[in-house]
Amino acid sequence: xDQFDYFAQQLINGLVLGSIYGLIAIGYTMVYGIVGMINxxxxxxxxxxxxxxxxxxxxxxxxxxxxxxxxxxxxxLVAMAITALYGWSIERIxxxxxxxxxxLAPMLSAxxxxxxxxxxxxxxxxxxVKPIPPLITGGYTLHxxxxxFVIQLSNIQIVVVITTIVLLLIFNWLVLRTRLGRDxxxxxxxxxxxxxxxxxxDRTISMTFVIGAALAAxxxxxxxxxxxxxxxxxGFVAGIKAFTAAVxxxxxxxxxAMLGGLAIGLIExxxxxxxxxxxxxxxxxxxxxxxxxxxxxxxxGRPEVEKV
Amino acid sequence: MTVLSHExxxxxxxxxxxVILKKAFFNALVALVLFSLMVGIRTEAGPTGQLTYWGRFxxxxxxxxxVFGGSxxxxxxxxxxxxxxxxxxxxxxxxxxxxxxxxxxAPALLIFTLLVPxxxxxxxxxxxxxxxxxxxxxxxxxxxxxxGLAGLLDLGYxxxxxxxxxxxxxxxTNFGWSxxxxxxxxxxxxxxxxxxxxxxxxxLRGDYLAIVTLAFGEIIRLxxxxxxxxxxxxxxxxxxxxxxxxxxxxxxxxxxxxxxxxIEFSPTHRIVFLFYLILALAxxxxxxxxxxxxxxxxxxxxxLREDEVACRALGINTxxxxxxxxxxxxxxxxxxxxxxxxxxxFISPESFTFQESALVLAIVVLGGMGSQLGVxxxxxxxxxxxxxxxxxxxxxxxxxxxxxxxxxxxRPRGLIGHRAPTVYLTKAQAxxxxxxxxxxx
Numbered sequence: 001x002d003q004f005d006y007f008a009q010q011l012i013n014g015l016v017l018g019s020i021y022g023l024i025a026i027g028y029t030m031v032y033g034i035v036g037m038i039n040x041x042x043x044x045x046x047x048x049x050x051x052x053x054x055x056x057x058x059x060x061x062x063x064x065x066x067x068x069x070x071x072x073x074x075x076x077l078v079a080m081a082i083t084a085l086y087g088w089s090i091e092r093i094x095x096x097x098x099x100x101x102x103x104l105a106p107m108l109s110a111x112x113x114x115x116x117x118x119x120x121x122x123x124x125x126x127x128x129v130k131p132i133p134p135l136i137t138g139g140y141t142l143h144x145x146x147x148x149f150v151i152q153l154s155n156i157q158i159v160v161v162i163t164t165i166v167l168l169l170i171f172n173w174l175v176l177r178t179r180l181g182r183d184x185x186x187x188x189x190x191x192x193x194x195x196x197x198x199x200x201x202d203r204t205i206s207m208t209f210v211i212g213a214a215l216a217a218x219x220x221x222x223x224x225x226x227x228x229x230x231x232x233x234x235g236f237v238a239g240i241k242a243f244t245a246a247v248x249x250x251x252x253x254x255x256x257a258m259l260g261g262l263a264i265g266l267i268e269x270x271x272x273x274x275x276x277x278x279x280x281x282x283x284x285x286x287x288x289x290x291x292x293x294x295x296x297x298x299x300x301g302r303p304e305v306e307k308v
Numbered sequence: 309m310t311v312l313s314h315e316x317x318x319x320x321x322x323x324x325x326x327v328i329l330k331k332a333f334f335n336a337l338v339a340l341v342l343f344s345l346m347v348g349i350r351t352e353a354g355p356t357g358q359l360t361y362w363g364r365f366x367x368x369x370x371x372x373x374x375v376f377g378g379s380x381x382x383x384x385x386x387x388x389x390x391x392x393x394x395x396x397x398x399x400x401x402x403x404x405x406x407x408x409x410x411x412x413x414a415p416a417l418l419i420f421t422l423l424v425p426x427x428x429x430x431x432x433x434x435x436x437x438x439x440x441x442x443x444x445x446x447x448x449x450x451x452x453x454x455x456g457l458a459g460l461l462d463l464g465y466x467x468x469x470x471x472x473x474x475x476x477x478x479x480x481t482n483f484g485w486s487x488x489x490x491x492x493x494x495x496x497x498x499x500x501x502x503x504x505x506x507x508x509x510x511x512l513r514g515d516y517l518a519i520v521t522l523a524f525g526e527i528i529r530l531x532x533x534x535x536x537x538x539x540x541x542x543x544x545x546x547x548x549x550x551x552x553x554x555x556x557x558x559x560x561x562x563x564x565x566x567x568x569x570x571i572e573f574s575p576t577h578r579i580v581f582l583f584y585l586i587l588a589l590a591x592x593x594x595x596x597x598x599x600x601x602x603x604x605x606x607x608x609x610x611x612l613r614e615d616e617v618a619c620r621a622l623g624i625n626t627x628x629x630x631x632x633x634x635x636x637x638x639x640x641x642x643x644x645x646x647x648x649x650x651x652x653x654f655i656s657p658e659s660f661t662f663q664e665s666a667l668v669l670a671i672v673v674l675g676g677m678g679s680q681l682g683v684x685x686x687x688x689x690x691x692x693x694x695x696x697x698x699x700x701x702x703x704x705x706x707x708x709x710x711x712x713x714x715x716x717x718x719r720p721r722g723l724i725g726h727r728a729p730t731v732y733l734t735k736a737q738a739x740x741x742x743x744x745x746x747x748x749x
Binding site: 032038048051052054055056058059062078082085086089093094097098101102104105106107108109111112113114115116117118119120121122123124125126128129130131132236240243244247251278279281282285286288289290292293296297298 | 338341342344345346347349350351352353357359361455461508511512513515516518519520522523524526527530531533534662663666669670673674677702703704705706708709710711712713716717720721
């Protein structure tokens with residue numbers, strides 16, 4: 001087995017995992033940038049997205065739909081729509097009343113909401129792991145070494161990466177080129193000033209949650225396709241990882257969230273490949289702590305201004 | 309004029325009903341979409357691993373109906389209470405009376421707590437619950453030093469609890485050291501870990517601090533799970549020795565306390581002993597905290613919470629201030645952990661999840677940070693309230709989560725919204741917690 005081949009394979013796996021983390025991390029970073037709160041329930045919104053995708057998929061298959069692209073498109077749209085509504089409702093119920101409260105109140109409310117979503121899903125769908133058969137199979141052999149080790153690029157990995165890139169391009173256009181994106185950037189700068197200049201702050205914040213939740217739903221669908229299963233507990237670990245990614249990249253920065261996601265995905269995969277699988281999360285969190293010691297605002301974060 | 313205004317209010321009210329109905333319909337519609345797939349369809353993996361699903365439309369319909377009825381009810385309640393709000397419904401005289409009664413709560417509560425084993429001697433369940441509540445009171449008071457006084461947001465407090473518990477368990481099972489030697493050691497070890505956590509986070513502020521402490525808590529838990537040869541991994545450590553009354557075991561043997569005192573042995577003796585042990589530890593935490601607040605270091609903590617820049621300008625060493633806060637809080641967490649290990653006789657990583665950290669943080673915030681009495685009351689409400697739902701196993705955390713959300717909306721500043729000041733000129737006046745910054749790091 002060629003050392004380089006093995007490394008290349010791990011690199012591919014890491015990048016795929018990293019793009020899923022990146023998609024979730026964008027939700028954290030957007031909410032933090034605009035509202036200034038950590039939405040602890042975001043990981044659970046990702047989990048709900050995975051469940052809704054699974055259930056939609058089951059229904060579509062059982063009514064006799066077999067064309068894979070059609071199934072995927074419908075599942076994607078349904079999961080994004082319903083999960084976005086979850087994001088919207090959570091903001092209305094648990095965060096909006098606390099927006100001008102002191103800092104810890106919305107955070108605790110978000111932690112409470114995270115418990116609610118985890119256990120709601122457990123009560124509604126049971127605690128067992130829910131598997132689905134692989135939908136996208138096959139792949140390409142990129143390179144085969146003499147002793148038979150092959151670098152595989154499976155179709156599902158291509159789908160995950162391409163979906164992520166397309167979504168990022170759409171999202172980038174949304175933030176930089178549309179009215180909503182301009183409102184969002186204005187609110188990020190200064191909410192009061194934005195409101196004075198005619199930006200509907202409430203609506204903008206709602207839309208932030210809607211978009212973040214929709215991206216988390218896509219991540220949930222990708223996770224379902226990639227790993228072939230969902231369970232009620234997956235939101236917590238994925239959520240912490242994505243949050244770590246957002247902080248690593250510099251919380252509030254969108255390219256930072258994607259970069260952080262890729263970094264966490266790579267660290268985790270490479271650590272599992274070369275050292276030990278058991279300590280992969282420890283490695284990811286340790287790298288986070290080390291990076292933050294030397295760059296206290298993350299990789300792409302802006303230095304915080306101290307007001308005296 | 310009056311007729312006109314009367315007409316308008318009447319018009320408003322009738323318009324109000326249609327608005328209420330419209331809102332309720334809207335909410336019910338949102339609920340229908342939210343619950344449609346998650347509740348309306350139930351999936352389950354069959355024996356061959358094939359997923360099956362079936363509809364649960366009755367449950368879906370009743371949930372939507374509950375949302376519809378609930379939003380009408382809440383809207384009517386809101387109209388009835390009007391802009392007055394719940395705060396002003398209580399007349400000032402009653403409020404003054406309540407404030408006076410409030411001063412008696414702490415001593416009364418303490419006396420009641422001291423008498424709990426006497427009153428409930430035969431009710432093992434209540435004694436166990438009281439011990440559990442006191443453990444959380446102690447953890448809350450410990451975390452209060454870090455979050456409430458120094459303003460450092462710590463999301464991984466349970467790590468120190470774990471360090472304390474494992475220190476005691478491993479020292480006691482491997483070397484056979486007694487509880488009274490291990491207890492201070494557990495505290496010291498936890499404090500050392502607090503300093504170790506403190507160093508990397510010295511430069512971090514606010515939310516960066518939150519994620520690093522969260523990551524730290526997870527690292528400790530993962531290491532405990534995976535370092536099988538030392539900690540026993542997921543199986544945990546069992547056979548942890550019970551505490552002794554300074555060398556006299558509380559068991560059925562000839563050297564036991566019961567035999568020495570010449571009374572009949574009863575397992576309740578040990579429970580009562582544990583109760584007073586944790587009460588003493590908790591009161592120690594409280595006493596040390598109150599004393600420290602009056603010392604320069606305690607004032608430095610509070611100054612740090614209010615404004616770090618001003619703190620530095622005044623020549624306060626923020627490094628030592630932060631480290632001592634972490635170390636002190638961690639030490640009390642370590643004591644509580646050692647107590648937990650000796651009470652359970654068995655520990656495993658499952659007891660030290662993020663959920664526990666969140667629970668303790670919720671107790672501190674709900675109590676009204678910085679208020680010692682508030683933390684005690686919040687622990688009683690949260691842990692005691694939690695026990696009420698013991699029968700509904702699956703719904704327990706669901707209810708707990710909703711409680712956290714609703715309590716935050718209802719009282720974002722916690723149950724006790726004001727506290728006694730640390731320093732004052734001539735007369736002590738209560739400080740509203742609106743004037744106090746918290747968790748800024």
